[in-house]
Amino acid sequence: MTATSPVIQHLSWGVMEVDSLGTGKDVKLCPGGGRAWDWRETNTRHVPGIQVADLTELIDHGATIVILSRGMDLVLQTAPETVKWLDHHGVKHHILETREAAKLYNALAGQGVAVAGLFHSTC
Numbered sequence: 001m002t003a004t005s006p007v008i009q010h011l012s013w014g015v016m017e018v019d020s021l022g023t024g025k026d027v028k029l030c031p032g033g034g035r036a037w038d039w040r041e042t043n044t045r046h047v048p049g050i051q052v053a054d055l056t057e058l059i060d061h062g063a064t065i066v067i068l069s070r071g072m073d074l075v076l077q078t079a080p081e082t083v084k085w086l087d088h089h090g091v092k093h094h095i096l097e098t099r100e101a102a103k104l105y106n107a108l109a110g111q112g113v114a115v116a117g118l119f120h121s122t123c
Helices: 053-061 080-088 096-109
Strands: 008-012 015-018 022-024 027-028 033-036 066-067 094-096 116-120
Touching: 008 094, 008 096, 015 027, 027 053, 053 080, 053 116, 066 096, 080 094, 094 096, 096 116
Parallel strands: 066 094, 066 116
Antiparallel strands: 008 015, 015 022, 027 033, 027 116
């Protein structure tokens, strides 16, 4: 049986509350759990944005669909090589504004899909 992805209970500017994880600002969610998303680990910046290194652990946890958020004001980018990597590895993905990303993520998680996401809850 595949581990389930935790549900986002609340989202507002700078605050995300996730089942079994508590509250955080930026989070990585995947089948079986998640953790705070610390951009310093991979030297991520708004531009060029989300890097392959930010999401490989999500795939390692069995995600078949990845949701990448762009922030509440669409400031966070996704590096072109990240999209190429996802395409090359056949990983279905969606790049959306954070509120829309959370809605899609929760809908998929609720259906038992092995979904993962990177969520930026500010700009």
